[in-house]
Amino acid sequence: MSEYIEHDKNRISVGIVAKQFYSFAEPPDEMVLESGAKLGPVTLAYETCGALNSDKSNVILILHALSGDSHVAGYYKEDDEKPGWWDVMVGPGKGIDTNRYFVICSNILGSCMGSSGPCTINPKTVLAYGLDFPVVTIGDMVKAQKALLDHLGIRKLLAVVGGSIGGMQVLEWCVRYPEMVSAAIPLATTVKHSALAIAFNEVARQAIMADPKWNHGDYYGGPKPDLGLAVARMIGHITYLSDESMRLKFGRRLQDKSDFSFNFNADFQVESYLRYQGKKFVDRFDANSFLYITKASDYYDLEKQHGEGSAFKAFAKTQAKFLVISFTSDWLYPTYQSRAIVQALKKNGRDVSFCEIEAEWGHDAFLLPNERLSALIRGFLERVFHESRK
């Protein structure tokens, strides 16, 4: 996700939140992964906001994308500069109204934001896993989230909501635990990565693995592959924007100069922006987690698992009502991929609404303030909440 979103510290938010942790699958009862490998113990970092109602019918699970975390809204401390990553959507009176709903957001398996991943300690070696961490899938991430919800005593989700890789988890939740999900909002996502999306991820992974400091994933305690990870992040940032959004945001404007430098420093604002985003990312993200999460997203393929075209049975058992949302300028998961989700849902007789939102900000659009998007989500949630209580 981009980080140029400007937040107003004075506006309404859920206030102070705390990161929590849940560990399970203690050996010898490890979690069995899709690959067949076992992992345990498994820790998930998570946060909640809003209040759980008495019949536990107001739970919304929010699922994050590649570089996100459990910190979906609010602040950890009074003087935090930035709120959670979807504070524009989640809070009192917002699209996902924390006055009405109880929100849970869990950091995904494989990440580096508090959950088990390659940078956490392998109990067998008492060292960071590195590449000994098993390759996990979107299904594994969802299975771990289910364990967390069991622990929290949540048996029913009013809605699962998420964009991008978070949207894949939304779809997986509906398919894997159909009886638990009343409504689903997959944003800017797909049932399977296109060759183009795989290509971008692969080149980003190659950039990391080309950095000698990556050292086959074994760099914890030593110098990190910051240069490789920065390049990987820059590639990502290009895919999150669009031709149009870059033209509007940067055009050919020069950065702090009136003419070309005639050297290899950054001349253009877009170059400066990318360099800055790359540099900033390495302070907060782990290169191996980048490898694992992008691989999980490349592997995700509801058609491979459940049949494609007219045989598309992935959604046959789902019970959720769907609101599928795409953005006109998203070229990582273009609208035709959301339409494919909608068609597959309709073939299976599901209750599905679809909206393509006019937005010039590319794939990132779902993270940005957008009153139309907020209103759409607010209205859909009101309807399903009302219907679920009939």
Next chain:
Amino acid sequence: MSEYIEHDKNRISVGIVAKQFYSFAEPPDEMVLESGAKLGPVTLAYETCGALNSDKSNVILILHALSGDSHVAGYYKEDDEKPGWWDVMVGPGKGIDTNRYFVICSNILGSCMGSSGPCTINPKTVLAYGLDFPVVTIGDMVKAQKALLDHLGIRKLLAVVGGSIGGMQVLEWCVRYPEMVSAAIPLATTVKHSALAIAFNEVARQAIMADPKWNHGDYYGGPKPDLGLAVARMIGHITYLSDESMRLKFGRRLQDKSDFSFNFNADFQVESYLRYQGKKFVDRFDANSFLYITKASDYYDLEKQHGEGSAFKAFAKTQAKFLVISFTSDWLYPTYQSRAIVQALKKNGRDVSFCEIEAEWGHDAFLLPNERLSALIRGFLERVFHESRK
């Protein structure tokens, strides 16, 4: 350009060609570059095919893109596996018919294919230039080509033809030496790089510069920044294709396996393809040349030099007839950028034809066999050749 084009060794070609060299601008008469820096001596590698007619009225100058060279058509030796990079277009009876026209193709300044560039010897130090090579522009490349034509006694060009960065040189030729150019065919190009195109180039450059073996450009005689250059090339290859072409060419097919590896090897064919293209490229191309040529293309901006919008005067003095060609699936230089060229030409009262060719192969389409493209170019050249002899 891509390298998956399959060539038929038995088909018609211009036959055996030889790379030639021309050196000029011997000190103290160095070439003055756009930056103000001086360069000399300057060497250009070039090749010719077809025969110059008696009044020298059948000369076509072909201008190559980023990774091209002077070897536009034919073979160096009988047992060469591959012909020149545009053999599908240039040869007897082809779109650019060497039975009728005398073709010249010069390697660009800054390249590593025989012309002066960062990997050639700096006479002052008797070592490779590295980053001491001055940053050159598209204008500098064209100015050097003009010196070559003077040397060859060519005063008039029937046509200048080129795609991508070669197309920028086409436009620059028409603007800089209007009296010399009768016709121009810019393919899949632009008057200025978009922020998106700059972004891709910048990330590719960062990948090279992140490789410790790059060593600030000083690696000649030591290990080369192959890993960084390979990543840069992979980024390029994504931009040369398109969502559609990658879906058709690769989809989600696995490479030599029936299921996922659950590790970080290449699972998908598109990953294998990119890794292969990256690896192959480093054997034939110089990382510093990649930096210099991409920078030249980012700097190119006819609007900055000549005014934009209704004040667009770049083409005011051009005398050439234009055939502007774009490709539907090219998202590096999308059709709207070719339309902008056409509009600017029309504003200046030029004779311009425009064709957007339906093609699923993205930016690379201009290099691939395409009978419609060949027929279009053949017909246009016949017309201008006929008119030039009236």
